[in-house]
Every structure is written in structure tokens, then in C-alpha cells.
Amino acid sequence: MKIYDVAIIGSGAAGGMTGHVLTQHGLDVAMLDGGPLRKPSEFPIHRTRRWNLPYRGLRGDYFAEWLNMSGFLADDKKEPYAASDKGGFEWTRVRAIGGKSLFWAGVTPRFGVNEFQPKDDFDARWPITYDDVAPWYDKVEDLIGVSSTVQAVGGFPLNKGLPPMRPKCAEVELTKACESLGRGLKVLPIPKAILTKAHRGRPACHHCGPCWLGCDSGSKFDSLRVLVQTAQKTGKLTLMPNCRVRSISLDKEGRASSVHYYDTVDKQWREVRAKVFVLGAGCIETSQILLNSKIANSSGVVGHYLSEHMYASLGGFLPQMMGRKVVNEDGNGSHIIIPDLTENWRGNKFIRGYQIFPSGGISEFTFIGKQLAGFGQDWKSKIRDYYTAGASITFQGEVLPYKDNHIVVDEKLKDDAGIPGVRFHYKWRDNEEAMFQDMMQVGEEILRKAGAEFTMPKNPRPIHYGHSIHYVGTARMGKDPKTSV
Amino acid sequence: MATRRLFLATAAAWWSQALHAAHQHTAPANAAQTPYLFRYFQPRQVATLRSIATVLIPADERSGGAAAARVEEYIDFILSHGATSLKDAWRKGLASYNGKSSAAIETMLRESSKAEFDPKSDSEQFFVLVKGAVVEAFYTSEEGINKELSYQGMKFLMNFEGCTHSSHAIPEGYKPLVGKESA
Numbered sequence: 001m002k003i004y005d006v007a008i009i010g011s012g013a014a015g016g017m018t019g020h021v022l023t024q025h026g027l028d029v030a031m032l033d034g035g036p037l038r039k040p041s042e043f044p045i046h047r048t049r050r051w052n053l054p055y056r057g058l059r060g061d062y063f064a065e066w067l068n069m070s071g072f073l074a075d076d077k078k079e080p081y082a083a084s085d086k087g088g089f090e091w092t093r094v095r096a097i098g099g100k101s102l103f104w105a106g107v108t109p110r111f112g113v114n115e116f117q118p119k120d121d122f123d124a125r126w127p128i129t130y131d132d133v134a135p136w137y138d139k140v141e142d143l144i145g146v147s148s149t150v151q152a153v154g155g156f157p158l159n160k161g162l163p164p165m166r167p168k169c170a171e172v173e174l175t176k177a178c179e180s181l182g183r184g185l186k187v188l189p190i191p192k193a194i195l196t197k198a199h200r201g202r203p204a205c206h207h208c209g210p211c212w213l214g215c216d217s218g219s220k221f222d223s224l225r226v227l228v229q230t231a232q233k234t235g236k237l238t239l240m241p242n243c244r245v246r247s248i249s250l251d252k253e254g255r256a257s258s259v260h261y262y263d264t265v266d267k268q269w270r271e272v273r274a275k276v277f278v279l280g281a282g283c284i285e286t287s288q289i290l291l292n293s294k295i296a297n298s299s300g301v302v303g304h305y306l307s308e309h310m311y312a313s314l315g316g317f318l319p320q321m322m323g324r325k326v327v328n329e330d331g332n333g334s335h336i337i338i339p340d341l342t343e344n345w346r347g348n349k350f351i352r353g354y355q356i357f358p359s360g361g362i363s364e365f366t367f368i369g370k371q372l373a374g375f376g377q378d379w380k381s382k383i384r385d386y387y388t389a390g391a392s393i394t395f396q397g398e399v400l401p402y403k404d405n406h407i408v409v410d411e412k413l414k415d416d417a418g419i420p421g422v423r424f425h426y427k428w429r430d431n432e433e434a435m436f437q438d439m440m441q442v443g444e445e446i447l448r449k450a451g452a453e454f455t456m457p458k459n460p461r462p463i464h465y466g467h468s469i470h471y472v473g474t475a476r477m478g479k480d481p482k483t484s485v
Numbered sequence: 486m487a488t489r490r491l492f493l494a495t496a497a498a499w500w501s502q503a504l505h506a507a508h509q510h511t512a513p514a515n516a517a518q519t520p521y522l523f524r525y526f527q528p529r530q531v532a533t534l535r536s537i538a539t540v541l542i543p544a545d546e547r548s549g550g551a552a553a554a555r556v557e558e559y560i561d562f563i564l565s566h567g568a569t570s571l572k573d574a575w576r577k578g579l580a581s582y583n584g585k586s587s588a589a590i591e592t593m594l595r596e597s598s599k600a601e602f603d604p605k606s607d608s609e610q611f612f613v614l615v616k617g618a619v620v621e622a623f624y625t626s627e628e629g630i631n632k633e634l635s636y637q638g639m640k641f642l643m644n645f646e647g648c649t650h651s652s653h654a655i656p657e658g659y660k661p662l663v664g665k666e667s668a
Contacts, residue, residue: 049627049639054562056625166647173653207642317663320653330638331645364638365630369620371663373601375541375594380633382662383624387634451655453663 004030004238007259007274009245009289011035012099015280016223016231017140023236030272031228031237032261034074034244034281035095040225043102043214044070050364061090061467063103063212072096072103079415081422083465089424090466091284097241098224099282100469103212105333106192106220108146109355110137112340113155120351123401127479130157144221145199149188149339156188156339163196164189165335170321170360170391177450178338178358183442187358190337193221202226209330209364220332240272246419247293248277256295262417269417283471284407288422290475290485291409302485303408305401305476306424309468310354310432312461313394314443316454317368318360321389329361340398350434354397358446362388371455391452393443397435397462399428401473426465436462521558524565525572531557533579538619540591548632556622563618578611 005027008015019031044066050057057065067073074093083089094100113130134157141160148161167175167189175187194211195204205219218225231237243261249271251257258271279286287303290296338356368386372379399405405426413421428436440460447454478484523531538551548554564575582590597612604610623629630636 046639050625050630051627056559056621058621058625166645169648169650169653172648172650204643205645207645209639319655319659319661322659323656326635326637328637328640328642330642331647335647362636362638364636365624365634367620367624368663369624370617373662374598375616377543377545380542380545384634385656386663453661455663 001271001273004028004272004274006030006276006278007032007272008278008280009033009259010099010280010282010286011097011228011239012094012223012280012282013101015278016098016101016227018278018280019231019237020227023231023234026234027236029231029237030240030274031231032240032243032245032259032272033097033099034264034285035097035099035241037239037241038072038096040214040216040218042070043216044072045210045213045216046208061092064092066213067094067103079421080413081424082410082413083424083426085425085427087427087465089426090464091422091424092466092469093282093285096224097228097239098222101221101223102214104220104222104469105212106194107334107337108141108144108159108191108193109149109337109339110157110159110191112157115155115340118352122351124478124480124483127477143200144193144226145195145202147189147192147194147196149191149337151188153186153188153339159191161191162199165192165196165331167335168329168331168361169324170318170389171334171336171358173318173320174358174360174391174393174446174450175336177446178356181445181449183445185338185356185442185446187336187338190334190357192332194332195219205332207328207331209332211332243270244415244417244419245281245289246417247289248279248295249293250295262419264417267417279475283474284422287407287474288409291407292420296475296485299482299484301403301476301483303474304403304406305473306405306407306426306471307399307401307473308466309396309470310399310428310436311394311396311463311467312436312439312443313392313463314440314447314454314456314460315390315392316447316450316452317386317389318391318450318452319389320451321360321391323385324362324388326362326388329363334359334394349438350431352398352400352431352435354395354435354439356442357394357396358391359394360389360391363390366390391447391450393446395439395443396468396470397432397439400431401476402429405473407474424465428462428465432462436460521555521561523558523561526557526561526564529583530576530579531561533582533584534560534615536585536587536590537579537582537594537615538623540587540594541616541619542623547635548628550628550633551619551623554623554626554628556619556626559622559626560618574611574614577607578615581608581611 006022007030008019009032011031011033019029022029053065055065072094074095081091116130138160146161148164149159150164152158178185178187197204202218211220242264244264245261247260248256249258256277258273260271262269290302334357340353340355366387369383372382407422409420410423411420475485534557538556542551544550597608600609604613
């Protein structure tokens, strides 16, 4: 049996990048992924509109109906998972070469200096600093193409960027409001891995709208176009779609030697041998494979410290945007960001922080009619006035890494191949509650300052567990082998 | 021989596409090609709901309104998955409008809408229910998005200018409307 130099499990941002770099250096690489190889022409973008969907794209998360319809998501019936805590956990698994990178929104800020080395002593320090990683940020940003933030602010660094995104009308108004609050909020052009000009053989963005339905032109970075296909051109990559990995086994010397997978097309179990194995199967499935393999876990930490972004948002309407001529304001979603750097205004109610996306303008549809009294022609005309005036403040906050927030593999949750599935144990604690209250307060202040019309929700809550799809943790790095993986 | 093989391959592809489409669209809520089969509403209820929806969102020079958007189909589809209590509320609410003239429906709706943001009676609560559903159905339909709102996006636009205005003025005679009734 052939022995590859390296076997990579997963073809998304992590697996794809590893495969790209290793094949460029001449290594013989096998890349396994549980999903099929799909063409960009199969992405749901441009293929159907909301009114053709049974639930009009309103059921579940905003992308779910489209991606389910086109078969890009794991079938939860065939590959079940569960959550033990009350709040559940919505887990999104893309099944296609390129993984979740196919359907992300492209927002690409660097971590700030203080995010690498927080000033609090809540948890063990990362073994790396911003300065260690900065040259690699430069390389990756050049490879994938990222729009510039134009300036560094505090601990938030300047990136190596293509021309910056240009703000929309509503974003200009919200920028004025944010920066005049006296809270030290600084609005920057959003860094996105979406090309503002042609770059490395890929065309500039054509602003068709929902980037999260997949970019058919390849103007948004995804692993399939930028990494996997480049690796294939070297002739050194053996791409193995439809290979759902169960585990990695060790040889007599205790070294990883084989990866065992289920071929979802011909329903056969097989193995691939290699000298080195790289797990890039996404945060959660990487740890699922480690746990099912019973390896790399002398610390007992595999699966623990699961975290993600806590999402919250507030919406309103800007009078200065009302009754405008309807023009195409899709752009590529948000064009501005307030980075998480403003430790001076947070006080001591919670530690760590959040980034803010002030956004607004003319979007695809509006339900403002529910908030405006009455019905009939006059009411419809008011809806049209408000339609051009939407504004929203969206927050992404850090959920602290708690050891108890973790996954286990559960024999009762076997998939159709008999592989034990994932059970989540995950909840927010006091720090997240305090951070959320602060988000609502800041959001209200911004909307008031901008002169927006809005109603505060009666019982505001963050969006549900798992919504961000920004899963992190479960195989944490560290200096001490007893507390890291 | 080659022609025959090509035909068989094409036919297989057609079949495969048809199967795939059927799998994807097992329940089209508003597929123009095929008549929608109602899952929950009886024909009389469909007619009543259409009459109500036509008063709520009438046709005008911009669009054909709720009737052209066939909002009753989407509402039926969503309601067919609804809880018994929700279905009961719709059944009773629609029954109270059954057989009324358009003018009588409008009068009833005006009366029920007075307490829109603090509904108490059954008729006031049904108004909120039906208005919310009609808004959702119409403003996510092709008629609502493309014609009524004249949404311009989801098109190729090579150059996105961003804001080019020196300032944005509040329209003359502006009066805030959101949250006023519920405050």
C-alpha cells in the first residue's frame, strides 16, 4: 500500500492551506474530506430566489434553507449530534471540498495584540504573540487577497491590504454616530477576503449580494479555488472526496500510521497510510476524530474549552435615509467594522470584548409593515419610505474559554456508518451575560445618537448557541503538555 | 449507434435532474409552473383569506398586491406545520369574515386594527395574526420584492461607488412612526 508523505483530513481553510503549502514544497499529499467535489456553478447563489423556497429562507439560520436545498450541509438524520444543556447547540457542517470556507461572509480582521495576550489573568497565555504571527498574516493576506483597514488603531493592527471597501450611505451616518459617542469607538473599512481589484488571477468582486451562498466568480476567498485547485496543479495532491474519517490508528512504535475512513459513495471502509497526519476537519470534527481515535489526549483536554462568537443585534430606521430612490446597495454586505480594541470604555463589568458591525441601507426585503400601524395604500407608501432607511448594529463577542464547555463522542449517536457522533455541553456564564447587556446599551446609544427610530426588544437575548459557526477551542495549544493538546 | 447512446445519456440526465428537482422542491410554496395544493385551508377559507389580504395589500400601479403574490399559499404552507392552537385561531378568525363583502371586510379590519399594538379581543388578536402573515408572505414574494419595493440588488455591478453624497437630509414633514403606538 502506498505511504503518502502527509495525509490531511479536511479541505477547508486549514486543510486546504496545509495542502497548498506542502504540495508547493514537493510533498506527496493525500487530502480526505467527507464531502463531494462540487462545482462553483452548483453554489445556490444566482440559482434561485427567496420566493422559490418553501420557507422563503426564513426558517432556521439565514443560509440554512438555501444550503440544504442544494445539498451542501450534512444530513443531521444520517449524521446525528445532540446537545445536553438547555440552550442546545446548532451545529453547521458543510459537506463539500472547501468546507465552510465556501459559504463564509469573508470578514478577515487580524487578531489584535491584546487578543493574543489578554491583559486579564482568566486563563493560561497562548504560547505565541502577535509579533510571531504577523509575517504569516502578511503572507496569507497576499495569497487570498484582503481589503485594507487603512490604519492601525490601538492594539488592532493594519493589514496588508487591497483597496478598502467604500462605505454605504447608512454606514456613513452610523460612522458619524459611533465616533461622536465619546466612547472611543473607531470605525474602519472592513477587512474582507473579497477582492476589491483583480488579484492573483482572480477577478474583482461583482457585488451580486449574498456572499454566504458561495462566490461563483472566485472573488471571495474559498479553499476550493485558491488552495485545493492550486495544489492539484502541482500533481502532488491526491484529492479524496466522500471519505468520512472515523479514526487514526498507531503503529507498534506508537506513531500515527493509518487513517480509517468510510467511502460514502460505495459504502466501503478503507484506510490511507502516511508518515504524517494533519487534522483540519474543523474545530469540532477534528476533536471528534481525536476522541474516536483515543489519541493525543494524555492531558484529557481534547474536546474541552469550546468557544465561539456570541452574536447579538439591534435594528432601527434612520430618518435621513427615508424615502430615497431605490438603488442597488448590496455591495458585499457590511463595508465597515468597529474592531475590538476599546478597553477604555468597557469598565469592569466583564473581561475581553466584542467587535461591532454597524450596517444599513436598502436590502432585499423588509418586515417594517408589522411595526407600522394600519394597512392599505397609505401604509404601503410608508413601508416604501422606511424600506430605504434600515440600520442595524450587530455584535460579535468573545465567549470565554471554559473547560466545562466541551464536546464528547457518544456511542448512542452513531452515524449511518457507525461512527460515534458529537454531544455538546455548552453555555454562557456571567461574563457573557454582562457583555451582552453592555452590547445592548452601546447599540441603543449608537442608534439614539444617529437619530434612529427603533423599539428596544422587551426581553433581548443573544442569538442561539452555535449561530456564529466560528467554533474554536477543543484542541487548545499551550506550553504545558498537562493542560494542552 | 452513437446518436442512440447520446439520446439515452440525455434522457438519463433529464431523469436525474427531474428527480433532483423533486427532491429539492418537495413543497414549493409559490411555484408558478404548478398549481399549489392547499394542505390546511378549505376552499372557502382560501377565498376569505384572499379577500382580507386584498384589502390589507391592494393592487396599485406598482404591483398586483397580495392577490397577485398569492399570499394564501405561503400562509397555508407555514400554517400546515403549525400547532393546533394556531390553526384554531386562524379557523375562528377566518370564519368571522366568511362571506362578507369587501367593504364589510375593510370596516371590520379598521375596527380590529385600532388596538393593533395592544390587542385584547379575539378579533384584535386575529388582525395582528393575519396582518403579520400577509406582510411576511407579500414582502418575500417576487411581487413584493421586485415590483412593490423595486429592489435593485442581486445583479452584477462591477463598480460599487459607496456613498457619494455630501450629506443626507431628513425628508420634509418627517414624523416618527415606529414604536409610537406601542410606547
